[in-house]
Amino acid sequence: MATLVQMQQADLPAPDTFAAIRALLRRELLLAWRRRADALFPVLYALIVVSLFPFALGPDDALLTRISGGVLLVTVLLAMLPSLESLFRGDLEDGSLEQMLLSPQPLPLLVLVRVLAHWATTTLPLIIVMPLLAVLLRLPAQVLPVLIAALLLATPLLALLGAILSALTAGTRRSAILLALMLLPLAVPVVIFAAGAVAAAQSGLPHLAPLLWLAAALILALVLAPFACAAALRIAVET
Amino acid sequence: MKIIPLWLHKLSSPPVFYRFAGTLRPWFLWSALVLAAVGLYGGLVLAPADYQQGDAYRIIFIHVPSAWMSLFIYICMAVAGLIAMVWRIKLAEVIAMECAPIGAAFTLVTLITGSLWGKPMWGTWWTWDARLTSELVLLFLYLGVIGLFSAIEDRRRAARAASLLALVGVVNLPIIHYSVVWWNTLHQGTTVRLLGPSKIAPDMLWPLLLMALATHLYFFASLLNRARVGLLAVEGGKEWARALIAEKADA
């Protein structure tokens, strides 16, 4: 009896937001580490796709150099699709999505952490492997840093956009092709600016402007996309 | 909410809107057809041939209004979608979703007529010029909304999800357009000015404006037409829908 009264009077400590973020990050990274082989799949996929181009077009170095920047960008975009599609599917199926919605932490913040962790564990490996892929497609050495910079800006941006779309299609049938259909129009500007930077670097022209546009878009997406994604997740769990 | 007048509130009730749309529909359709007939007569018969493009320019009277409509309808869809998401009004959900196929139709017509105009003018069926490319991306945006709406079982949840997609799309529309224009200048696309270097002649302008008005009126007619059916689909179990069947059986 006395303990009940004590429990009623005790103030439960409010969960600290930073602690929640740390916990979420730990969970994401731990899960990814346990399935670390999964990080290889996008890399292998990119490797195979990149190898197909010389087979399709012939090993002529000049031609490959001309197309390498664009091909690498598109390949990375395509390699991101499968893992984006299943971003929230697991959470929806095992109920942890509803837990996220019920938590006292702001949902957009949790979503942001989730998406960035997902990007770090699935797309960052791709970018790390970029030098190898660049050699395969005869990308000039001085263009590689620009390509990597463009990818470091473009891929989180695409991941944030893809997260909104993934939340909208969570649980629907044929969600993979639907996601690709929905993401392509939104990816057009990102591809244009990233490829523009790479092409400019390849021609020896100034390439900072497109990269700055990408950076601006990324900052905008970091702020706005989590809210859109949270709204989409709320719609997704409605019955 | 005192901001919404009573008649508007009543109108958002499905059976009331169903009847209202049924009454208004033929007015919009017939005025669209009459204006289109006059406009096309002006464009195909009265207007003179263009000194650069000959008679091929006459595709402009369906190509340009369709392009304008493809954009206008997307914005209507996004606005209706926003209302649907924020206030959860069933009628807004239906209207937003029924805008999509009409908008996709106008976008498709824009692309096909643009291609048919491009072949005699530029010698090729397709060209990656800024405007056609933007239209192609717009078509994908429409197909995405239609696809998402059809993929979710619950009609109301599907409408809200597709509305969110439409909103994300509408915010991106200017970004997509300007990025495509920039890309086009980078790669020195054939920037053929479809309307010629001078302003459009008055003989060509009034048929074009009439066709623009006619397509707007047709859009409203078609939207009313489709919204009636959309309401039936989402309200199938309700009394007013069942009463309709009884009416039809008697009539």
Next chain:
Amino acid sequence: MHDFIVMGGYAAYVWPAYAVFFIVFAWDWIAPTLRRRQLLNELRGRVARERLRRERSQASAQRESASGSMS
């Protein structure tokens, strides 16, 4: 009239363009009507099935009460 049909030699482009325009919007006008007919048929079926179910349950309820009063 001949000039009108030939369209300065561009007839092969102008007329298909107008044809596409009219065909697409004729379809756009007709398709909802077809869908409406389908929906009303489905609804009619649903109403009939529900009526049948109600009648069946009423009949079985009557039979039960009749047999109850006899025994």
